[in-house]
Amino acid sequence: MSKRAFGMLLLALMLAAVTALAGCGTGGSDKKLVRIGEVTRSLFYAPQYVAIEKGFFEEEGLEIELTTTPGGDKTMTALLSNSIDVALVGSETSIYVYQQGADDPVINFAQLTQTDGTFLVAREKTESFDWNSLKGSVFLGQRKGGMPQMAGEFAMKKHGIDPHNDMELIQNVDFANIAPAFSSGTGDYVQLFEPTASIFEKEGRGYVVASFGTESGHLPYTVFMTKESFIDKNAETVQAFTDAVYKAQQWVDENSAEAIADVVLPYFENVDRDILVSSLDRYKQQGSFATDPIVDVDEWNNLLDVITSAGELQERTEHDVLVNTDFAEKAIAEGEK
Structure with missing residues (x-):
């Protein structure tokens, strides 16, 4: 083989190696990275961990980077500063940001829990x-x-x-x-x-x-939310994300506390399995886990009543201002086919 031919072969092999390495990153080049900031690590968020561990996000072409951002203030700061793409936090935080005159409001698009925990x-x-x-x-x-x-x-x-x-x-x-x-x-x-x-x-x-x-009662207690600008630029990603959440919600609804505990155990390694089971059963029995991602009007109005009663609401922010149910409704429709 001539030096030129050998050189061409070596170059081809190097290019192939680079291409292979590029496809071996966390999730691969065909996956869309979504960075989630959860307000705390909580068994209350079991459907989120199920969506990750059961591969529902991966099925939708998403790679998830999950970070715990302790406290509502820190979580919202991370979202507003683009350190994360999606926040899992209470809907009241989106109202507080809106009341401060945000130019890029935070939109609630997929509910995870529907009661206080x-x-x-x-x-x-x-x-x-x-x-x-x-x-x-x-x-x-x-x-x-x-x-x-x-x-x-x-x-x-x-x-x-x-x-x-x-x-x-x-x-x-x-x-x-x-x-x-x-x-x-x-x-x-x-x-x-x-x-x-x-x-x-x-x-x-x-x-x-x-x-x-x-x-x-029922509240949009913990919701996946993101900035309006992110939705405008990444509507397909938000839809894929919501589809994965809905799959996880259905799985949690259809399976026992024991089965759920086995899936989420890696996130709570210091907690005995029997405690996980009893805790999950308690949440399932009182209907804390939402069975679909829709933040409905009645839940939102109950939230406003709770915040008003606490003296923390400047004025009522109506449902259609900070809630987008399009992605949740489409996820449900696709799931029923």
């Missing part, structure tokens, strides 16, 4: 809980203006409890430190997500006496 946990075990027991107690609450706290206050007011006058309300503890603070002796009652609530029950550190999710 917290439970009222008492330090002492009781056979029959009476909401009036909260009067005169020390209550370890959540962040002011956040959905857990607002939904909790909304539920308490339904039962004639004024959370700011009938009890000592503690709200200066960071989200990550609320459970440890209660465990170390702060408060008579606390508001906790799963699986922490079930862990506390198992260890005798607290007892679930009521569900704020059941008490506050």
Whole structure:
């Protein structure tokens, strides 16, 4: 073989190697990367982890980069600064951004959870809980203006409890430190997500006496959202994303807590499987996981009522301003074919 022929062959091999390497990145060149920022790592978001682990996003031609961005403020900052493409966070954050006069509003396009995900946990075990027991107690609450706290206050007011006058309300503890603070002796009652609530029950550190999710009704509690400009430029990607979410929602609805636990276990390696199962079953029983991605008008209006009751709403932002149901409706229609 001549030097020229050998050189041409070597060049061809090098080009082939470069092409192969280019296709061996995380997800490959044919996959569209979508960066998700989740407000916290929570069993409450099980359908999201199912969508990743069962390959539903991959089936839709998407590669997912999942980051936990602790807190609504940090998650929204990451979205607005283009550090992430899609935020998984409470719908109230999109309203707050809009009320601040954002030129590029944040649009809710796919709902994941449809109730509050917290439970009222008492330090002492009781056979029959009476909401009036909260009067005169020390209550370890959540962040002011956040959905857990607002939904909790909304539920308490339904039962004639004024959370700011009938009890000592503690709200200066960071989200990550609320459970440890209660465990170390702060408060008579606390508001906790799963699986922490079930862990506390198992260890005798607290007892679930009521569900704020059941008490506050259906809400667009945790929703996938993105900037309007991202939707305008990436409508096909948003549709593919929503299609994958819907597949996961249907799978979660049709499968047992045990089956779901086995899928999401890699995201909660420090939690016993039996705790995952009981927590998932609790969420399934109260209908916390949305079975489709649509944020409907009634849910949105209930959200506005909850925020108004908490004194955090400047004016009501109507459903059609910050919600786009086109992608969810198309996902459902395609799924029924």
